[in-house]
Amino acid sequence: MSYKEDLSQTVEWFIVHRSLKVLQSSNCVTVLPGIPYKQLTVGVPKEIFQNERRVALSPAGVQALIKQGFNVVVESGAGEPSKFHDQHYIQAGATIKDVKDxxxxxxxxxxxAPVFNPELGAHEVELMKEAATLFSFIYPAQNPELMDMLSQRKATVLAMDQVPRVTIAQGYDALSSMANIAGYKAVVLAANSFGRFFTGQITAAGKVPPAKVLIIGGGVAGLAAAGTARSMGAIVRGFDTRAAALEQFxxxxxxxxxxxxxxxxxxxGGYAKEMSKEFIEAEMKLFAKQCLEVDILISTALIPGRKAPILITKDMVESMKDGSVVVDLAAEAGGNIETTVPGELSVHKNGTNLFPAPLPDNIPVAAPPKPKSKQELAKEKAAAVSPFKATLTTAGMYTxxxxTMLGLGLAAPNAAFTQMVTIFGLATIVGYHTVWGVSPALHSPLMSVTNAISGLTAVGGLSLMGGGYAPSSxxxxxxxxxxxxxxxxxxGGFLVTKKMLDMFKRPTDPPEYNYLYLLPTGVFVGGYGVAMQAGYNIEQMMYLGSGMCCVGALAGLSNQSTARLGNALGMMGVAGGIAATLGFLKPTPELLAQMSAAMAVGGTAGLGIARKIQITDLPQLVAAFHSLVGLAAVLTCVAEYMIEYPHFATDPSANLxxxxxxxxxxxxGVTFSGSLVAYGKLQGVLSSAPLHLPGRHAMNAGLMASSVGLMIPYMLDPxxxxxxxxxxxxxxxxxxxxxxxxxxxxxxxxxxVITVLNSYSGWALxxxxFLLNNNLLTIVGALIGSSGAILSYIMCVAMNRSLANVILGGYGTSSTGSGKPMEIVGTHTEVNVDQTVEMIKDAQNIIITPGYGLCAAKAQYPIAELVKMLQEQGKKVRFGIHPVAGRMPGQLNVLLAEAGVPYDIVLEMEEINEDFAETDLVLVIGANDTVNSAALEDPNSIIAGMPVLEVWKSKQVVVMKRSLGVGYAAVDNPIFYKPNTAMLLGDAKKTCDALxxxxxxxSQ
Incomplete structure (x- = not known):
């Protein structure tokens, strides 16, 4: 193994500096020429120190030096204890030689450090080349004789143990790397010898408490041991005389x-100093008390250049519980524990195990991996796509x-169409980049605000209205x-958006003065009115301003601080667009009254619906609003055909x-009926189960073919x-x-479904x-269409499914295998509320992963109160949200915000998945498929490859659901039967209330 931080970089760095030898006189500086790398040989001998299994350079390190031009020779068998064979070094470019060479x-x-070699009958220093360079752990203060021998050989020595612990030298601090390994190994050895689990256990027979671990010394080794023991579920106690080290604990x-x-x-140098007599006496009393309580003791205290201090006496060891484990990392320096015998494992009086220092040579294969062979590299090269093919594919796409652009130009009936296509293309690109910046927590407000903006279909209706106080055709x-x-x-859309965004406000947020946005709205709309009265025609600029405001509405939802501004910009954009439409049409007073009445009645109805809606019903409201957009598009298109028909004979763009x-x-039409069905399923009017009609794919294909076929008589018959x-x-x-x-x-x-329908409504707009030659509708439609398309893509990626698979009612994921799904074996463990509360009390780091069950049970209120109490007790509590949890994007974020949960502790799956391994307790509330480990463990599962919240990696999981039944995917969940999972069955709200x-x- 290498010194964790491989010596190859150190060798290269040191040789460069050594080659610049400077001879300084009063008037000049002379620099001797350096030695080319190709003339230098780096030697890697076999370590002969007792029980040493490491090697100074791994094959990867050798490869790095060879690449720089050095010659490297390795003693035969030097890497064998580290699982690096001579052939590995030869493949890396080294030469195998005997020890003398x-x-x-x-x-x-x-x-x-160099020692006497009994096989050769000589000291290793004596066999070194005169004036050679040596890299090793030397410990000069403890080895004065070795220093004299090296001095006589005129050797240049870099003692790796003397590298200063400063930022500029971090890359060469191999001592810290070794200490890190020692701390980790200490816990592993202790766990192997200890008689029970580190983490607490809930079993059918009762509760097993977690192990208690005392770590003396908060240096690199001590902190590594603390982190490892905590990750295994133990209660860890740390002691150090330095305040900074205690903070690290x-x-x-x-x-x-x-x-x-x-x-x-x-x-x-970052070490602790020797303390006063009074302090040491108090320290020993503290250790004596702790020895009566703890199960495992790990000591790491060292003083550079001196014997390790005795901190744990024989009496303290004998006072520990039977089966306790003691690990002395200072054993080589004499040990911190009085009963330690360096280099030996002993079982003391009451069964306490005493380990010598678990030196890093116990895990020698922690070095970088061996270099790949020429055959392996050749296979990888053959499998990789050649640059030519990659470039050809890209060039073909752009071609x-x-x-297509040329074809559209040739088919364009007039310049107006070309201009509209240009606007459409640019607006789609802007919408694409804008929507990607929206925070996932704000996807629900995004859907709501796009719903409101899509109401600009009113512009189409207004443009086609006629008659007096009532329509005449x-x-x-x-x-x-x-x-x-x-x-x-x-x-309705803007009011619902406002209600949702207000829920995200925290008590500590500064006051808002959103009514001030009436000022730009007044200037925008009122200024247009003044300009129109003065005879100016600036409708196109009004459309541009309105379109930019709608872009700002989506961009404002990129984060919480600008979300309410985004909603205000959306209202400005819609108000400006409608005002410009009315100004362009210049309706008679009677027609204006008809227009005002239609919009006033509709707006009043929308406000009434939005005021009454509960947040749990938000998905069905969005679906219902989508159906209105679809219906408005159908009515507008049919009305436009009826009005424009008399002009088709003379209009060159009639076919378009x-x-x-x-x-x-x-x-x-698709948007209208699809949204109504979605509403019915979400509202409970229709069954939420998929309805697989016989031959449905053939039926849908026939409907599509008929729709396309009808265009033939439609276009040919005038x-x-x-x-x-x-x-x-x-x-x-x-x-x-x-x-x-x-x-x-x-x-x-x-x-x-909702995001796809959202996209459809945009394309309908x-x-x-295009139909009305209206820039505003084209811009806003492209924004909404691209928004829905991107959200649909995000949802599909979160389920590892294709859009076609979802829309066509498919089953399984993109990577589901063809074999038999994995059989789940084992029994589950059930707990009650009291046992769960005990686990919550023992945990410091808690993550809650809610699912749709929380929405259905309306359990967000008690869980929010529970989180507040736990935070007041100093516990770290967060939420982990899966992208497809709930019935629309971001629904759970809104529900938790409504209950008063601060949005900064509600994290997305990608933000929190890596933290589960460090988590004491996970509460799964009403979730199943989104936490199903079969997605990662079973390649033949129907949810194989689906990204999930990896809750099973935590120390303890409590799953709260009604039963052990399957989720929507109808696949069993292996986490229910894992040893660190307990089932708390029952209604989510009642259970959360009880907790x-x-x-x-x-707490009282």
Whole structure:
């Protein structure tokens, strides 16, 4: 093994500096020429010190030196104890030689200092080349004779143990690296000898308490031991005379032991100093008391250049419980424990095991891996995609894209269409980059604000309205209906967004003055009115300003601090867009009254719905609002066809208008019916189970083919009757298709359904923009379409499924194998509320992972109170949220915010997954598939490869659910049967209420 930090870099660094020998006189400085690397040989001898299994350079380190031009020779068998064979070194470029040739190298690297070699009958220093360079652990103060011998050989020596502990020298601090390994190994050895688990256990027979570990010395080794013991579930206590070391113990979750006598213990070089007599006496009393309580004692106290101090006497050892374990890391320096015998393992009077220092040579293969062979490298190279193929693929993609642009240019009927395509393309790109910046916790407000903005379908309805106080034709009736429906979305969407964002406000947040945003709104809308009265036509600039405000609405949701500004910008954008539309139309007073009435009634209805809605019902509200957008798009497209039909014979862009009206009707129909089915499933009106109709895929294919086929008579026959019939037919076909597609999707996949429908509503709005040649509708439609598409992608990635798999009611993930799923064996452990409260009391680091069960039981309120109490007790409590937990993106974040949980302790799966290994307790509330370990452990599971919250890696898991039943994916969950999991069965809200009451009672 290498010294953890491989010597190869140290060798290279030191030789460069040594080659610059400076001869200084009063007038000049002469620099002798350095020695080229290729003329230097680095030798790696076999370590002959008793029980030493390490080697100074691993094959990877040799490879690094060879790459720089050095020659490297390795003694035959030098790496065998570290599992590095001679062949590994040869593959790395080294030469295998005997011990004498290696010791005669220009540069010698060793783990242990040179010693007498009995086989050769000579000291290793005597066999070294004169004026050679040596890298090793030397300990000059303890080895004066060795220093004299090296001086006589004129050797240049870098003592690795003397590297200063400063930032600039961190890369060469091998001593700390070895201490880190020693601390880790100490806990592993203790655990192997200890008679029970480190972590506490809840079994059917009762509770087993966690082990108590005392660590003396908060240096590198002590802290490594503390971290390892904590990760294994033990209660760790730490002692050190230095205040900084005690703080380090605290940061690792250990209890710190302090005395009434205050005396600073900081010495030079990062070590502790020798303390006063009074302090030592008090210290010994503290250790004597702790020995009566702890199960494992690990001592690491060393004084550089001196014998290790005795801290634990024989009487203290004999006072420990039977079966206790003592590990003395200072054994080589005499030991901190009176009964330690260096180099030996002993069983003392009452069964206490005494270990010598668990030196890092006990784990020699912690070195960098051996270099890959030429054959392995050749296979990797062959498997990799060549740069030519990669570039060709990219070039082909851009060729297709640019070719499409040319095709659209050739097919464009006029310049207005080309301009609209340009706006659409740029808006889609802006929307793509804007939505990726939105915080996952704010995905629900994002869905709500896009719902509100999509109400700009009202612009289409307003543009087609006519008559006086009432519509005078069928087309105008459809238009007023579209304006009414869209107004419901606008008012309701913005109010729901405001309610959600207000829930995220914390008591410590500064006051807000959002009413001041009326000032820019007044300037924007009022200024337009003044300009219009003065005879200026600035509608296009108004559309641009409104579109930019809508972009700002989405961008504002990138974080909590700007979210409410985003909602205000959305309202400004919609207000400006409607004002510009009315200014452009210049309606008569009678028509303006009709428009105002339609929007006022719709807005009032939207506000009424938004005020009454409960946050748990938010997903179905979003689905219902999506259906309104789809219906408004259908009505607008049909009305536009009816109004524009008389001009088709003379309009050169008539065919384009007809195509866009047809596509808008189709997209709107799918959105309308699909959203209604989603609403029914979420509201409980329809069964949430997937409805798999016989031959549904063939049915959907037939519906799609019929919809495409109807375009033929629609485009070829110029009669009004044929056109209206085709539009009516495609409306019905698309509505049936939306119904069959959505009905086949189960309730747990609703997050993806809602985001897809959100995307559909955006593309329907785009179709209106092209149809009416309206820049604002095109910009906003592209924003909403790209927003929904990105959220759909995020949801699918979170389930390791493709979008087609979800939308077509598929089963399994993208990586599900074809074999038989893994059989789950074992029995589960059940606990009651009292036992769970005991676990909560013992834990310091707690993570709560809620699922849809928390939403259904409305258990967010008691759990929020529980979290507040635990935080007041000094415990670290956080939430881990899976992207598809709940029934729409971000739903659980909003529910927890409503209950008063601060958003900064609610983390996403990617943010918290690495922390489970350091967590004392995980409470799983109403979640199943999102914490199912089969996703990672069983390649044949139907959820194989799905990213999940890895709760089973924590020390203890308590799963709170009604039964051991399966989740939506209908696959058993192995974590229920793992030894560190306990099941707390029952209603989530009742259980959380009981936990809250018991914790409050225990804290009083």
């Amino acid at each position: 290696v010791l005669a190298s220009d540069v010698l690297v060793k783990v242990r 605290k940061s690792l979750g250990a209890e710190t032991l302090e005395m009434d006598i205050k005396e600073a213990g900081d010495g030079q 297709g894209g640019l070719g 069928s087309a105008e009736t459809l238009a007023v209906a579209a304006a009414f429906i869209s107004s419901v979305n606008i008012a 208008t007809k195509i866009i009206a047809y596509l808008g009707t189709f997209i709107g 009669s009004y009757t044929t056109g209206i019939t085709c539009l009516g037919s495609v409306s019905a076909l698309s509505a049936v298709m939306g119904l069959t597609l959505t009905a086949a999707i189960g309730g747990a996949d609703m997050p993806v 785009c179709a209106e923009g 809250q009451a018991k914790v409050r009672e225990a």
